[in-house]
Amino acid sequence: MSEEVKPNKVVDARGSFCPGPLMELIKEYKQAAVGDVISVYSTDTGTKRDAAAWINKSGNELIGVFERNGYYEVVMKKKR
């Protein structure tokens, strides 16, 4: 994903610990429409693995995991 991709929804879970960022992402996912791109910001390194595992298992698309300035960004597309 290029830096310019604009997600429809951003979940800023920086400062929150596991499982906070994943739970916040799931909460946002439930309210999103199919096709929406959702991005979660997290400072908890476990989010990279946990969120990616959940996105894959739930049949959605993992667009990418990106290292930003002091945090990670996990980007997904709602497919179902």
Place this chain on the structure above:
Amino acid sequence: MPIISRVLILGDGAAGTIMANKLRLLTDRKEVDITVIGNSPKHYFKPDGVHIPFKLKKYQNSIKPTRFLFNYGVNYVQDEVTGINVENRNVGTRSGKQFGYDYLIIATGNRFDPDEIPGYATEAHHFYDLQHSIELGNSLDKFQGGNIVIGPSSIPYQCPPAPYEFTFLLDQYLRSRGIRDKTNIHYMYPLNRVFTIENVSNFVEKLFEEKGIETHTLFNVESVNPDTKEVLSLEGESMKYDLLVLVPPHKGQKVITESGLAGKSGYIDVDRHKLNYGKFDDVFAIGDATNLPISKAGATAHFESEYLANRLAHDISGGIYDEIYNGEVACTTITGSGKAITLYFSYDRPPRASFQSKMDYLLKWTSADTYFSGMLRGVM
């Protein structure tokens, strides 16, 4: 000397009661007025909820009249809080009373919201309050074999180890009845492991394997179908059950959201080291009412109250208190076969879980007595 500070505590559960009693022990009642507002006639020791369905404990020993649990010099008002105005330092109640304060401590805990999951109310059992623990025990008495599905419906929930503790005790109970070989125990969890903390999860998962308990991870409950007896996940999976034991969805109290102190979740954002709310240095939240990234448990309320009571006692008397709360929690959790482990952890230090002992189980077993006579009274 006249009263110099009025401390108002909202909530008469573990957090509110420990906080009031600890602060009372640290301050002079002629100088500091401490009032607790709560609406629970009985105080229930919730950790016994995992024992009661198996008749391992008599529920009569797990409840006490709330009004007898406060130390001398704590004013207890049995009423329901209906509005909190932190700008005007004012709290209103159902009976129409208004309370002012110099320090406000919000310890209003959780509420259960079964309507969050379609089908939950009519199908699911749980052990998170006394009535449901007893009802679950009655259903287990009639159970003769089949699929038992257990897990949390969502995160956060109170006492995170409770679902796996219940599962270990269930395995033990079914073996004692000679129907374990006719029963499949399925344990589901919303994350990609069986507990929030990774090294505890590894430990529990190993024990599950030894006991033949099947695990289903990344299973976030979406609904329950009463016709097909299936629990359905957000991830598109389903599981058949004959007995469903599902932790109810938790939320903070409505009055917190309605008073503008939190969003829809009802949990209050507080400073993780000082426990004060937003820009206010006279408003605090402790226990399950907060949004802190630590367990919603009595042990957390106990450690937070210890910190906050000391801080307020110093503050009121004009002293300096430069300690911070660092997320310390200690809890003893059952691992089955008459054993338990004790976990100590904080924001920065994950718990170690490697040593099970019968002594820890004894501590857990007698904890209701210790709770009512020592911990709640603020002397531990």
